[in-house]
Amino acid sequence: MSRNTLVILWMALLALSLRPVAPIERAAEWLSVPMRLVSALAAPLNLSRTAQAGSEEDQALAQSARQLLQREQASVVPADPSLVQERNLIHAEIVDRGAAGEDRLIVRHAAAAPVQVGLPVVAGSAYVGRVIEVGRAGTVLLPGEARIELITREDARVEARTQNAVLILGGLCSQSRDGARARQLAVHAQQGELVPGETVRVGERVDPMSGAAVLANGYTIGTLVPRPHGGREGWSVAPVIDYRGGLGQVLILAPQNTASAADLLVHDPLERAGWFSARLALAATPCFWRETRRLHAGTRQGLSSGACVAARGHYLGRLEQTEWLVSDVRLLEDPGSSVLVLADFGVEDAPLHLGLLHTRSFDRATGRLELEWQAGVEALRQVALRRNRRVDLYTGSGDRWVPAGLRIGSTELSASRTEQLLVITRPAWVAGTVEVDVWRPQQQESGS
Amino acid sequence: MKRARPQHWLALFVWLLLALLAQSALGGRWMPDLCLVLLISLAARMEEREAALAALLAAFVRASFTGEGWIVAGAGLLGAVLLVLSVRSFLEVSAPLYASLMMFALVFAVSGFGWLAAAARAYWAQAGSVAGPASAAWAQVALSSAGLAALACWIVPRLPGLSPLVSRKW
Secondary structure, three states, rough: OOOOHHHHHHHHHHHHHOOOOHHHHHHHHHHHHHHHHHHHHHHHHHHHOOOOOHHHHHHHHHHHHHHEEEEEHHHHHOHHHHHHHEEEEEEEEEEEOOOOOEEEEHHHHHOOOOOOOOOOOEEEEEEEEEEEEOOOOOOOOOEEEEEEOOOOOOOOOOEEEEEEEEEEEEEOOOOOOOOOHOOOEEEEEEEEEEOOOOOEEEEOOOOOHHHHHHOOOOOOOEEEEOOOOOOOOEEEEEEEOOOOOOOEEEEEEOOOOOOOOOHHHHHHHHOOHHEEEEEEOOOOOOOOOOOOEOOOHHHHHHOOOOOEEEEEEEEEEEEEOOOOEEEEEEEEOOOOOOEEEEOOOOOOOOOOEEEEEEEEEEEEOOEEEEEEEEEOHHHHHHHHHHHOEEEEEEEOOOOOOOOOOOOEEEEEOOOOEEEEEEEEEEOHHHHHOOOOEEHHHHHHHOOO | OOOOOHHHHHHHHHHHHHHHHHHHHHHHOOOOOOOHHHHHHOOOOOOHHHHHHHHHHHHHHHHOOOOOHHHHHHHHHHHHHHHHHOOOOOOOOOHHHHHHHHHHHHHHHHHHHHHHHHHHHHHHHOOOOOOOOOOHHHHHHHHHHHHHHHHHEEEHHHHOHHHOOOOOOO
Protein backbone atom coordinates (compact mmCIF):
# COMPACT_ATOMS: atom_id res chain seq x y z
CA MET A 1 0.00 0.00 0.00
CA SER A 2 1.64 3.21 -1.15
CA ARG A 3 1.60 6.54 0.66
CA ASN A 4 -0.83 7.89 -1.96
CA THR A 5 -3.28 5.07 -1.35
CA LEU A 6 -3.11 5.70 2.40
CA VAL A 7 -3.75 9.40 1.92
CA ILE A 8 -6.77 8.66 -0.32
CA LEU A 9 -8.10 6.20 2.28
CA TRP A 10 -7.60 8.77 5.03
CA MET A 11 -9.35 11.50 3.05
CA ALA A 12 -12.29 9.20 2.40
CA LEU A 13 -12.58 8.45 6.14
CA LEU A 14 -12.22 12.14 6.87
CA ALA A 15 -15.10 13.02 4.54
CA LEU A 16 -17.30 10.23 5.93
CA SER A 17 -16.55 11.38 9.48
CA LEU A 18 -17.75 14.89 8.80
CA ARG A 19 -20.65 14.01 6.52
CA PRO A 20 -21.93 10.52 7.37
CA VAL A 21 -23.54 8.49 4.59
CA ALA A 22 -26.24 6.21 5.99
CA PRO A 23 -25.54 3.01 3.95
CA ILE A 24 -21.81 3.24 4.67
CA GLU A 25 -22.47 3.88 8.35
CA ARG A 26 -24.69 0.79 8.50
CA ALA A 27 -22.06 -1.30 6.70
CA ALA A 28 -19.40 0.00 9.10
CA GLU A 29 -21.55 -0.97 12.08
CA TRP A 30 -21.99 -4.50 10.74
CA LEU A 31 -18.27 -4.77 10.08
CA SER A 32 -17.53 -3.80 13.65
CA VAL A 33 -19.98 -6.25 15.24
CA PRO A 34 -17.24 -8.85 15.96
CA MET A 35 -15.23 -6.17 17.76
CA ARG A 36 -18.25 -5.24 19.84
CA LEU A 37 -18.47 -8.88 20.89
CA VAL A 38 -14.85 -8.65 21.98
CA SER A 39 -15.75 -5.79 24.28
CA ALA A 40 -18.50 -7.97 25.77
CA LEU A 41 -16.02 -10.79 26.32
CA ALA A 42 -13.65 -8.39 28.04
CA ALA A 43 -16.38 -7.32 30.46
CA PRO A 44 -15.09 -9.48 33.37
CA LEU A 45 -11.82 -7.52 33.26
CA ASN A 46 -13.71 -4.30 33.72
CA LEU A 47 -13.79 -3.45 37.42
CA SER A 48 -15.71 -0.46 38.69
CA ARG A 49 -13.53 1.75 40.81
CA THR A 50 -15.79 2.27 43.78
CA ALA A 51 -17.76 -0.16 45.83
CA GLN A 52 -21.53 -0.04 45.41
CA ALA A 53 -23.53 1.32 48.34
CA GLY A 54 -26.06 -0.81 50.15
CA SER A 55 -29.67 -1.30 49.14
CA GLU A 56 -30.99 0.60 52.21
CA GLU A 57 -29.65 3.84 50.77
CA ASP A 58 -31.24 3.01 47.42
CA GLN A 59 -34.59 2.29 49.03
CA ALA A 60 -34.46 5.56 50.96
CA LEU A 61 -33.76 7.42 47.71
CA ALA A 62 -36.63 5.65 45.93
CA GLN A 63 -38.93 6.49 48.83
CA SER A 64 -37.99 10.19 48.79
CA ALA A 65 -38.43 10.29 44.99
CA ARG A 66 -41.93 8.80 45.30
CA GLN A 67 -42.82 11.32 47.99
CA LEU A 68 -41.55 14.11 45.74
CA LEU A 69 -43.75 12.95 42.86
CA GLN A 70 -46.74 12.68 45.19
CA ARG A 71 -46.11 16.22 46.45
CA GLU A 72 -45.83 17.36 42.85
CA GLN A 73 -49.20 15.79 42.08
CA ALA A 74 -50.71 17.35 45.17
CA SER A 75 -49.31 20.78 44.26
CA VAL A 76 -51.41 21.00 41.08
CA VAL A 77 -54.69 20.72 43.02
CA PRO A 78 -56.01 24.25 43.68
CA ALA A 79 -55.97 25.33 47.32
CA ASP A 80 -59.14 27.42 46.84
CA PRO A 81 -62.18 25.10 47.34
CA SER A 82 -64.32 27.22 44.98
CA LEU A 83 -62.05 26.24 42.09
CA VAL A 84 -62.63 22.55 42.76
CA GLN A 85 -66.38 22.50 43.37
CA GLU A 86 -68.72 21.12 40.68
CA ARG A 87 -65.84 19.84 38.61
CA ASN A 88 -64.10 16.52 38.10
CA LEU A 89 -60.33 16.88 38.38
CA ILE A 90 -58.33 14.54 36.15
CA HIS A 91 -54.60 14.30 36.86
CA ALA A 92 -52.35 14.24 33.81
CA GLU A 93 -48.58 14.13 33.38
CA ILE A 94 -46.82 15.87 30.51
CA VAL A 95 -44.97 13.22 28.54
CA ASP A 96 -43.87 15.10 25.45
CA ARG A 97 -42.96 18.74 25.08
CA GLY A 98 -41.23 18.70 21.75
CA ALA A 99 -43.39 16.44 19.57
CA ALA A 100 -46.08 19.00 18.85
CA GLY A 101 -44.27 22.33 19.03
CA GLU A 102 -43.66 24.54 22.01
CA ASP A 103 -47.31 25.53 22.48
CA ARG A 104 -48.76 22.05 22.23
CA LEU A 105 -47.98 19.32 24.74
CA ILE A 106 -48.91 15.67 25.02
CA VAL A 107 -50.17 14.51 28.40
CA ARG A 108 -50.91 11.06 29.80
CA HIS A 109 -53.89 10.45 32.04
CA ALA A 110 -55.78 7.46 33.41
CA ALA A 111 -57.10 5.63 30.34
CA ALA A 112 -60.61 5.40 31.84
CA ALA A 113 -60.82 9.12 32.63
CA PRO A 114 -63.58 11.02 30.74
CA VAL A 115 -61.29 13.33 28.78
CA GLN A 116 -62.87 15.16 25.83
CA VAL A 117 -61.83 17.79 23.32
CA GLY A 118 -62.41 21.31 24.65
CA LEU A 119 -61.93 20.57 28.34
CA PRO A 120 -59.84 23.22 30.12
CA VAL A 121 -56.42 22.39 31.58
CA VAL A 122 -55.07 24.01 34.76
CA ALA A 123 -52.11 23.70 37.14
CA GLY A 124 -52.83 24.70 40.71
CA SER A 125 -54.98 27.83 40.48
CA ALA A 126 -53.41 28.82 37.12
CA TYR A 127 -55.04 28.40 33.73
CA VAL A 128 -52.91 26.46 31.23
CA GLY A 129 -54.95 25.80 28.06
CA ARG A 130 -57.40 23.26 26.67
CA VAL A 131 -57.56 19.74 25.28
CA ILE A 132 -57.54 19.69 21.46
CA GLU A 133 -57.15 15.97 20.74
CA VAL A 134 -57.79 12.78 22.65
CA GLY A 135 -55.87 9.57 21.94
CA ARG A 136 -57.72 6.56 20.57
CA ALA A 137 -56.65 3.22 19.17
CA GLY A 138 -55.36 3.67 15.64
CA THR A 139 -54.37 7.33 16.04
CA VAL A 140 -50.97 8.91 16.62
CA LEU A 141 -51.87 9.52 20.24
CA LEU A 142 -52.28 6.38 22.32
CA PRO A 143 -55.35 5.70 24.45
CA GLY A 144 -54.78 7.51 27.73
CA GLU A 145 -52.99 10.38 26.01
CA ALA A 146 -54.25 13.80 25.00
CA ARG A 147 -52.83 16.80 23.20
CA ILE A 148 -53.28 20.14 24.92
CA GLU A 149 -52.89 23.60 23.48
CA LEU A 150 -51.38 26.24 25.72
CA ILE A 151 -52.82 29.73 26.01
CA THR A 152 -49.48 30.95 24.62
CA ARG A 153 -50.32 29.61 21.15
CA GLU A 154 -50.82 32.36 18.60
CA ASP A 155 -54.44 31.53 17.79
CA ALA A 156 -55.53 30.58 21.33
CA ARG A 157 -58.20 32.87 22.81
CA VAL A 158 -59.82 33.01 26.23
CA GLU A 159 -62.30 35.45 27.76
CA ALA A 160 -60.98 36.84 31.01
CA ARG A 161 -62.03 39.35 33.63
CA THR A 162 -60.51 41.77 36.08
CA GLN A 163 -62.36 43.71 38.77
CA ASN A 164 -64.04 46.07 36.31
CA ALA A 165 -63.16 44.88 32.84
CA VAL A 166 -63.55 42.06 30.34
CA LEU A 167 -60.64 41.01 28.11
CA ILE A 168 -60.03 38.70 25.21
CA LEU A 169 -56.48 37.41 25.40
CA GLY A 170 -54.25 34.66 24.08
CA GLY A 171 -50.93 34.13 22.32
CA LEU A 172 -47.73 35.93 23.15
CA CYS A 173 -46.87 39.60 22.69
CA SER A 174 -44.04 40.33 20.32
CA GLN A 175 -40.80 39.88 22.28
CA SER A 176 -40.12 42.62 24.80
CA ARG A 177 -36.74 44.21 25.33
CA ASP A 178 -36.08 41.76 28.19
CA GLY A 179 -35.83 39.08 25.57
CA ALA A 180 -37.54 35.74 25.42
CA ARG A 181 -37.43 35.21 29.17
CA ALA A 182 -40.04 37.89 29.95
CA ARG A 183 -42.94 36.47 27.97
CA GLN A 184 -46.32 38.14 28.25
CA LEU A 185 -49.75 37.23 26.92
CA ALA A 186 -51.33 39.51 24.34
CA VAL A 187 -54.60 41.36 25.04
CA HIS A 188 -56.65 41.54 21.83
CA ALA A 189 -59.82 43.31 23.03
CA GLN A 190 -60.87 45.02 26.22
CA GLN A 191 -63.99 46.56 27.70
CA GLY A 192 -64.03 48.50 30.96
CA GLU A 193 -61.42 50.13 33.16
CA LEU A 194 -58.03 48.42 33.38
CA VAL A 195 -55.70 48.93 36.35
CA PRO A 196 -52.00 47.90 36.25
CA GLY A 197 -51.21 44.99 38.57
CA GLU A 198 -54.77 43.71 38.66
CA THR A 199 -55.21 39.95 38.63
CA VAL A 200 -56.67 38.52 35.44
CA ARG A 201 -58.86 35.43 35.77
CA VAL A 202 -60.71 33.28 33.28
CA GLY A 203 -64.29 34.56 32.95
CA GLU A 204 -66.03 32.80 30.09
CA ARG A 205 -69.70 33.70 29.51
CA VAL A 206 -72.01 31.08 30.98
CA ASP A 207 -74.12 30.12 27.96
CA PRO A 208 -74.58 26.94 25.94
CA MET A 209 -72.05 28.12 23.32
CA SER A 210 -69.23 28.26 25.84
CA GLY A 211 -69.35 24.52 26.49
CA ALA A 212 -66.82 23.16 28.93
CA ALA A 213 -64.70 26.33 28.82
CA VAL A 214 -66.70 27.79 31.73
CA LEU A 215 -65.20 25.13 34.01
CA ALA A 216 -62.01 27.23 34.06
CA ASN A 217 -63.81 30.33 35.34
CA GLY A 218 -61.98 31.76 38.35
CA TYR A 219 -58.59 30.28 37.47
CA THR A 220 -55.79 32.86 37.34
CA ILE A 221 -53.99 33.82 34.14
CA GLY A 222 -51.70 36.55 35.40
CA THR A 223 -51.45 40.26 36.19
CA LEU A 224 -52.15 43.24 33.96
CA VAL A 225 -49.13 45.13 32.63
CA PRO A 226 -49.32 48.40 30.64
CA ARG A 227 -47.70 47.99 27.25
CA PRO A 228 -47.79 51.19 25.18
CA HIS A 229 -47.56 50.44 21.50
CA GLY A 230 -46.89 53.02 18.80
CA GLY A 231 -47.94 55.93 21.05
CA ARG A 232 -51.25 54.27 21.94
CA GLU A 233 -52.29 52.66 25.17
CA GLY A 234 -51.80 48.91 25.20
CA TRP A 235 -51.96 46.07 27.70
CA SER A 236 -50.53 42.64 28.21
CA VAL A 237 -50.73 40.00 30.92
CA ALA A 238 -47.70 38.68 32.82
CA PRO A 239 -48.51 34.99 33.34
CA VAL A 240 -48.29 33.39 36.78
CA ILE A 241 -46.61 30.23 35.51
CA ASP A 242 -43.71 29.44 33.22
CA TYR A 243 -45.41 27.88 30.20
CA ARG A 244 -42.13 26.74 28.64
CA GLY A 245 -40.46 24.73 31.37
CA GLY A 246 -42.61 25.10 34.47
CA LEU A 247 -45.21 22.44 33.72
CA GLY A 248 -44.84 18.81 34.71
CA GLN A 249 -48.26 17.76 35.92
CA VAL A 250 -51.62 19.36 35.17
CA LEU A 251 -55.31 18.89 35.88
CA ILE A 252 -57.96 18.48 33.20
CA LEU A 253 -61.31 19.91 34.34
CA ALA A 254 -64.31 17.79 33.44
CA PRO A 255 -68.02 18.38 34.20
CA GLN A 256 -69.09 16.76 37.44
CA ASN A 257 -71.81 14.67 35.83
CA THR A 258 -69.25 12.66 33.84
CA ALA A 259 -67.97 9.29 35.03
CA SER A 260 -65.64 9.38 37.99
CA ALA A 261 -62.11 10.48 37.13
CA ALA A 262 -59.07 8.71 38.43
CA ASP A 263 -57.39 10.95 40.96
CA LEU A 264 -53.94 9.44 40.63
CA LEU A 265 -51.60 8.99 37.72
CA VAL A 266 -51.70 5.77 35.77
CA HIS A 267 -48.50 4.32 37.12
CA ASP A 268 -45.47 4.79 39.27
CA PRO A 269 -42.46 5.50 37.01
CA LEU A 270 -40.07 4.05 39.56
CA GLU A 271 -41.61 0.59 39.34
CA ARG A 272 -39.17 -2.14 38.34
CA ALA A 273 -41.42 -3.28 35.47
CA GLY A 274 -40.22 -0.60 33.08
CA TRP A 275 -36.50 -1.15 33.54
CA PHE A 276 -34.10 -3.45 31.74
CA SER A 277 -30.81 -4.33 33.44
CA ALA A 278 -27.71 -4.06 31.24
CA ARG A 279 -23.96 -3.61 31.47
CA LEU A 280 -21.64 -0.92 30.17
CA ALA A 281 -18.54 -1.93 28.20
CA LEU A 282 -16.23 0.32 30.20
CA ALA A 283 -16.52 2.22 33.46
CA ALA A 284 -14.99 5.25 31.74
CA THR A 285 -14.26 6.35 28.22
CA PRO A 286 -10.78 6.74 26.71
CA CYS A 287 -12.02 9.89 24.98
CA PHE A 288 -11.10 12.40 27.68
CA TRP A 289 -13.43 15.21 26.66
CA ARG A 290 -16.59 13.23 26.15
CA GLU A 291 -18.67 11.24 28.61
CA THR A 292 -20.15 8.50 26.49
CA ARG A 293 -20.29 4.77 27.13
CA ARG A 294 -21.02 1.66 25.15
CA LEU A 295 -23.85 -0.51 26.45
CA HIS A 296 -24.06 -4.27 25.92
CA ALA A 297 -27.71 -4.24 24.88
CA GLY A 298 -29.57 -2.91 21.88
CA THR A 299 -32.69 -3.18 19.76
CA ARG A 300 -32.63 -6.96 20.25
CA GLN A 301 -33.55 -6.33 23.89
CA GLY A 302 -36.26 -3.84 22.89
CA LEU A 303 -34.22 -0.71 23.65
CA SER A 304 -34.80 2.48 21.69
CA SER A 305 -32.76 5.60 21.03
CA GLY A 306 -33.46 8.30 23.60
CA ALA A 307 -34.25 5.85 26.40
CA CYS A 308 -33.13 6.85 29.89
CA VAL A 309 -30.18 5.10 31.53
CA ALA A 310 -30.12 5.06 35.33
CA ALA A 311 -28.41 3.30 38.21
CA ARG A 312 -29.75 2.90 41.73
CA GLY A 313 -32.29 5.70 41.35
CA HIS A 314 -29.79 8.15 39.87
CA TYR A 315 -30.11 9.57 36.37
CA LEU A 316 -27.05 8.70 34.25
CA GLY A 317 -27.95 9.71 30.70
CA ARG A 318 -29.77 8.39 27.66
CA LEU A 319 -29.22 6.12 24.69
CA GLU A 320 -27.93 8.17 21.80
CA GLN A 321 -27.83 5.41 19.23
CA THR A 322 -29.05 1.84 19.37
CA GLU A 323 -27.91 -1.06 17.26
CA TRP A 324 -28.93 -4.69 17.36
CA LEU A 325 -26.54 -5.80 20.10
CA VAL A 326 -25.05 -2.61 21.52
CA SER A 327 -26.00 1.00 22.15
CA ASP A 328 -24.18 4.26 22.77
CA VAL A 329 -24.99 6.06 25.99
CA ARG A 330 -24.58 9.82 26.27
CA LEU A 331 -24.19 10.60 29.94
CA LEU A 332 -25.50 13.74 31.60
CA GLU A 333 -21.85 14.66 32.20
CA ASP A 334 -21.19 14.87 28.46
CA PRO A 335 -20.91 18.58 27.56
CA GLY A 336 -23.97 19.74 25.62
CA SER A 337 -26.37 17.04 26.85
CA SER A 338 -29.63 18.14 28.45
CA VAL A 339 -32.33 16.96 30.83
CA LEU A 340 -35.72 18.20 32.10
CA VAL A 341 -35.34 18.96 35.78
CA LEU A 342 -37.66 19.07 38.79
CA ALA A 343 -36.35 20.89 41.88
CA ASP A 344 -37.26 19.65 45.35
CA PHE A 345 -37.24 22.46 47.94
CA GLY A 346 -38.06 20.16 50.87
CA VAL A 347 -41.30 18.86 52.30
CA GLU A 348 -42.73 22.30 53.14
CA ASP A 349 -42.63 23.73 49.62
CA ALA A 350 -44.07 22.48 46.36
CA PRO A 351 -41.54 21.16 43.83
CA LEU A 352 -40.74 23.42 40.87
CA HIS A 353 -40.08 22.48 37.26
CA LEU A 354 -36.94 24.25 36.06
CA GLY A 355 -37.29 23.12 32.45
CA LEU A 356 -34.41 21.99 30.26
CA LEU A 357 -30.90 22.20 31.77
CA HIS A 358 -27.78 21.81 29.63
CA THR A 359 -24.42 20.43 30.73
CA ARG A 360 -21.60 22.91 30.41
CA SER A 361 -18.70 20.97 31.89
CA PHE A 362 -17.72 18.04 34.06
CA ASP A 363 -14.55 17.40 36.04
CA ARG A 364 -13.90 13.66 36.31
CA ALA A 365 -11.48 14.02 39.19
CA THR A 366 -13.84 15.90 41.51
CA GLY A 367 -17.22 14.88 40.06
CA ARG A 368 -18.13 18.57 39.67
CA LEU A 369 -20.90 18.96 37.11
CA GLU A 370 -21.99 22.37 35.84
CA LEU A 371 -25.51 22.70 34.44
CA GLU A 372 -26.78 25.81 32.67
CA TRP A 373 -30.25 27.05 33.55
CA GLN A 374 -31.92 29.78 31.51
CA ALA A 375 -34.45 30.85 34.11
CA GLY A 376 -37.65 32.60 33.03
CA VAL A 377 -39.01 35.47 35.12
CA GLU A 378 -41.96 33.30 36.19
CA ALA A 379 -39.60 30.60 37.45
CA LEU A 380 -37.49 33.16 39.33
CA ARG A 381 -40.63 34.50 40.97
CA GLN A 382 -41.48 30.97 42.10
CA VAL A 383 -37.97 30.48 43.50
CA ALA A 384 -38.26 33.76 45.41
CA LEU A 385 -41.44 32.49 47.09
CA ARG A 386 -39.63 29.45 48.50
CA ARG A 387 -37.95 29.60 51.90
CA ASN A 388 -35.19 27.19 51.00
CA ARG A 389 -32.75 27.84 48.14
CA ARG A 390 -30.83 24.60 48.58
CA VAL A 391 -32.55 22.08 46.33
CA ASP A 392 -32.34 18.47 45.28
CA LEU A 393 -32.63 18.05 41.52
CA TYR A 394 -34.54 15.16 39.96
CA THR A 395 -35.62 14.37 36.44
CA GLY A 396 -38.93 16.01 35.61
CA SER A 397 -41.93 15.11 33.46
CA GLY A 398 -42.11 16.05 29.81
CA ASP A 399 -40.12 13.36 28.07
CA ARG A 400 -41.70 9.96 27.57
CA TRP A 401 -38.27 8.33 27.42
CA VAL A 402 -37.11 9.69 30.78
CA PRO A 403 -39.22 8.90 33.84
CA ALA A 404 -39.61 11.59 36.46
CA GLY A 405 -38.09 11.18 39.90
CA LEU A 406 -34.51 10.08 39.16
CA ARG A 407 -31.95 11.89 41.26
CA ILE A 408 -29.41 14.22 39.64
CA GLY A 409 -27.86 15.95 42.64
CA SER A 410 -28.05 18.90 45.04
CA THR A 411 -27.40 22.53 44.27
CA GLU A 412 -28.36 26.08 45.19
CA LEU A 413 -30.70 28.28 43.18
CA SER A 414 -30.68 32.05 42.91
CA ALA A 415 -33.92 34.01 42.70
CA SER A 416 -32.37 36.89 40.78
CA ARG A 417 -30.14 35.63 37.98
CA THR A 418 -31.76 34.65 34.69
CA GLU A 419 -28.65 32.75 33.55
CA GLN A 420 -27.47 30.42 36.27
CA LEU A 421 -24.74 27.85 36.49
CA LEU A 422 -25.92 25.10 38.82
CA VAL A 423 -23.00 23.21 40.35
CA ILE A 424 -23.58 19.61 41.37
CA THR A 425 -21.15 17.09 42.80
CA ARG A 426 -21.95 13.69 41.35
CA PRO A 427 -21.26 10.69 43.61
CA ALA A 428 -17.98 8.96 42.76
CA TRP A 429 -19.67 5.63 42.03
CA VAL A 430 -21.82 7.15 39.27
CA ALA A 431 -18.85 7.67 36.98
CA GLY A 432 -17.46 4.23 37.70
CA THR A 433 -20.56 2.10 37.57
CA VAL A 434 -21.01 -0.56 34.89
CA GLU A 435 -24.32 -2.09 36.05
CA VAL A 436 -27.15 0.11 34.78
CA ASP A 437 -30.88 0.08 34.08
CA VAL A 438 -32.44 1.21 30.82
CA TRP A 439 -35.99 2.56 30.64
CA ARG A 440 -38.42 0.68 28.40
CA PRO A 441 -41.70 2.61 28.68
CA GLN A 442 -43.62 0.18 26.46
CA GLN A 443 -42.77 -2.66 28.87
CA GLN A 444 -43.77 -0.54 31.82
CA GLU A 445 -47.15 0.33 30.29
CA SER A 446 -47.95 -3.26 29.44
CA GLY A 447 -46.90 -4.23 32.97
CA SER A 448 -49.25 -1.69 34.58
CA MET B 1 13.55 -7.19 8.06
CA LYS B 2 11.35 -9.20 10.46
CA ARG B 3 7.98 -10.13 9.00
CA ALA B 4 4.87 -9.50 11.11
CA ARG B 5 2.64 -12.53 11.46
CA PRO B 6 -0.95 -12.85 12.69
CA GLN B 7 0.21 -13.59 16.24
CA HIS B 8 2.04 -10.26 16.33
CA TRP B 9 -1.10 -8.43 15.28
CA LEU B 10 -2.94 -10.37 17.96
CA ALA B 11 -0.32 -9.18 20.46
CA LEU B 12 -0.88 -5.57 19.35
CA PHE B 13 -4.62 -6.09 19.70
CA VAL B 14 -4.18 -7.39 23.27
CA TRP B 15 -1.90 -4.48 24.20
CA LEU B 16 -4.39 -1.97 22.79
CA LEU B 17 -7.16 -3.69 24.74
CA LEU B 18 -5.15 -3.57 27.96
CA ALA B 19 -4.33 0.09 27.37
CA LEU B 20 -8.03 0.91 27.03
CA LEU B 21 -9.01 -1.08 30.12
CA ALA B 22 -6.19 0.48 32.15
CA GLN B 23 -7.19 3.94 30.99
CA SER B 24 -10.77 3.24 32.00
CA ALA B 25 -9.90 1.78 35.41
CA LEU B 26 -7.29 4.40 36.38
CA GLY B 27 -8.91 7.36 34.60
CA GLY B 28 -8.32 10.73 36.19
CA ARG B 29 -7.51 14.27 35.30
CA TRP B 30 -3.92 13.52 34.27
CA MET B 31 -4.59 10.17 32.61
CA PRO B 32 -2.67 10.02 29.32
CA ASP B 33 -4.29 8.77 26.12
CA LEU B 34 -2.67 5.33 26.40
CA CYS B 35 -4.08 4.00 23.15
CA LEU B 36 -2.67 6.93 21.16
CA VAL B 37 0.69 6.75 22.94
CA LEU B 38 0.97 3.02 22.23
CA LEU B 39 0.03 3.43 18.58
CA ILE B 40 2.28 6.39 17.81
CA SER B 41 5.29 4.96 19.67
CA LEU B 42 4.99 1.86 17.55
CA ALA B 43 4.07 3.57 14.28
CA ALA B 44 7.21 5.70 14.48
CA ARG B 45 9.20 2.53 13.83
CA MET B 46 6.86 0.57 11.58
CA GLU B 47 6.63 0.21 7.85
CA GLU B 48 4.09 2.47 6.22
CA ARG B 49 1.60 -0.23 5.28
CA GLU B 50 1.78 -1.89 8.69
CA ALA B 51 1.55 1.44 10.52
CA ALA B 52 -1.68 2.16 8.64
CA LEU B 53 -3.04 -1.27 9.51
CA ALA B 54 -2.09 -0.68 13.16
CA ALA B 55 -4.01 2.62 13.09
CA LEU B 56 -7.11 0.91 11.71
CA LEU B 57 -6.81 -1.89 14.28
CA ALA B 58 -6.52 0.68 17.08
CA ALA B 59 -9.57 2.48 15.68
CA PHE B 60 -11.59 -0.77 15.72
CA VAL B 61 -10.56 -1.54 19.31
CA ARG B 62 -11.31 1.98 20.43
CA ALA B 63 -14.67 2.10 18.66
CA SER B 64 -15.74 -1.22 20.12
CA PHE B 65 -15.53 0.16 23.66
CA THR B 66 -16.61 3.75 23.18
CA GLY B 67 -19.36 5.72 21.53
CA GLU B 68 -16.92 6.92 18.90
CA GLY B 69 -17.69 5.29 15.53
CA TRP B 70 -14.79 3.45 13.90
CA ILE B 71 -14.89 5.72 10.84
CA VAL B 72 -14.21 8.76 13.04
CA ALA B 73 -11.66 6.92 15.17
CA GLY B 74 -10.04 5.55 11.99
CA ALA B 75 -9.80 8.98 10.36
CA GLY B 76 -8.28 10.48 13.52
CA LEU B 77 -5.75 7.74 14.19
CA LEU B 78 -4.83 7.17 10.54
CA GLY B 79 -4.30 10.91 10.15
CA ALA B 80 -2.02 10.90 13.20
CA VAL B 81 -0.03 7.96 11.83
CA LEU B 82 0.30 9.59 8.39
CA LEU B 83 1.63 12.71 10.07
CA VAL B 84 4.21 10.66 11.95
CA LEU B 85 5.21 8.84 8.76
CA SER B 86 5.70 12.18 7.00
CA VAL B 87 7.66 13.82 9.79
CA ARG B 88 9.98 10.89 10.47
CA SER B 89 11.62 11.35 7.04
CA PHE B 90 13.37 14.48 8.36
CA LEU B 91 13.05 14.14 12.17
CA GLU B 92 13.94 11.31 14.52
CA VAL B 93 10.42 10.98 15.99
CA SER B 94 11.37 7.99 18.12
CA ALA B 95 13.81 10.12 20.13
CA PRO B 96 12.29 11.05 23.53
CA LEU B 97 12.21 14.83 23.01
CA TYR B 98 10.66 14.72 19.55
CA ALA B 99 8.31 11.89 20.56
CA SER B 100 7.03 14.08 23.41
CA LEU B 101 6.57 17.14 21.24
CA MET B 102 4.87 15.09 18.56
CA MET B 103 2.54 13.47 21.09
CA PHE B 104 1.65 16.82 22.64
CA ALA B 105 0.53 18.10 19.24
CA LEU B 106 -1.23 14.87 18.27
CA VAL B 107 -3.44 14.82 21.39
CA PHE B 108 -4.79 18.23 20.38
CA ALA B 109 -5.11 17.22 16.74
CA VAL B 110 -6.83 13.85 17.27
CA SER B 111 -9.24 14.97 19.99
CA GLY B 112 -9.89 18.24 18.16
CA PHE B 113 -10.83 16.27 15.07
CA GLY B 114 -13.01 13.96 17.19
CA TRP B 115 -14.87 16.97 18.52
CA LEU B 116 -15.25 18.44 15.05
CA ALA B 117 -16.64 15.16 13.71
CA ALA B 118 -19.02 14.76 16.69
CA ALA B 119 -20.27 18.33 16.21
CA ALA B 120 -20.71 17.83 12.45
CA ARG B 121 -22.60 14.57 12.98
CA ALA B 122 -24.84 16.15 15.63
CA TYR B 123 -25.53 18.97 13.17
CA TRP B 124 -26.52 16.65 10.33
CA ALA B 125 -28.62 14.50 12.65
CA GLN B 126 -30.16 17.62 14.26
CA ALA B 127 -29.33 15.99 17.59
CA GLY B 128 -28.40 18.95 19.78
CA SER B 129 -24.96 20.33 20.36
CA VAL B 130 -21.62 18.83 21.34
CA ALA B 131 -19.51 21.12 23.46
CA GLY B 132 -15.75 21.08 22.91
CA PRO B 133 -13.23 19.89 25.49
CA ALA B 134 -12.23 22.23 28.29
CA SER B 135 -8.82 23.73 27.56
CA ALA B 136 -7.49 22.70 30.99
CA ALA B 137 -8.46 19.05 30.51
CA TRP B 138 -7.01 19.15 27.01
CA ALA B 139 -3.69 20.49 28.26
CA GLN B 140 -3.52 17.97 31.13
CA VAL B 141 -4.03 14.99 28.85
CA ALA B 142 -1.61 16.41 26.26
CA LEU B 143 1.10 16.98 28.89
CA SER B 144 0.72 13.57 30.53
CA SER B 145 0.63 11.84 27.14
CA ALA B 146 3.73 13.77 26.05
CA GLY B 147 5.54 12.76 29.23
CA LEU B 148 4.63 9.13 28.77
CA ALA B 149 5.61 9.22 25.08
CA ALA B 150 9.22 10.04 26.09
CA LEU B 151 9.38 6.67 27.86
CA ALA B 152 7.06 4.79 25.52
CA CYS B 153 9.23 5.39 22.45
CA TRP B 154 11.78 3.13 24.12
CA ILE B 155 9.49 0.70 25.99
CA VAL B 156 6.70 0.00 23.49
CA PRO B 157 8.82 -1.59 20.72
CA ARG B 158 10.20 -3.94 23.37
CA LEU B 159 6.85 -5.08 24.73
CA PRO B 160 6.26 -8.84 24.38
CA GLY B 161 4.95 -9.69 20.93
CA LEU B 162 5.45 -6.27 19.39
CA SER B 163 9.10 -6.30 18.39
CA PRO B 164 8.46 -8.13 15.07
CA LEU B 165 6.21 -5.23 14.04
CA VAL B 166 9.11 -2.78 14.33
CA SER B 167 11.26 -2.03 11.31
CA ARG B 168 13.69 0.63 10.11
CA LYS B 169 12.93 0.41 6.43
CA TRP B 170 11.99 3.92 5.29
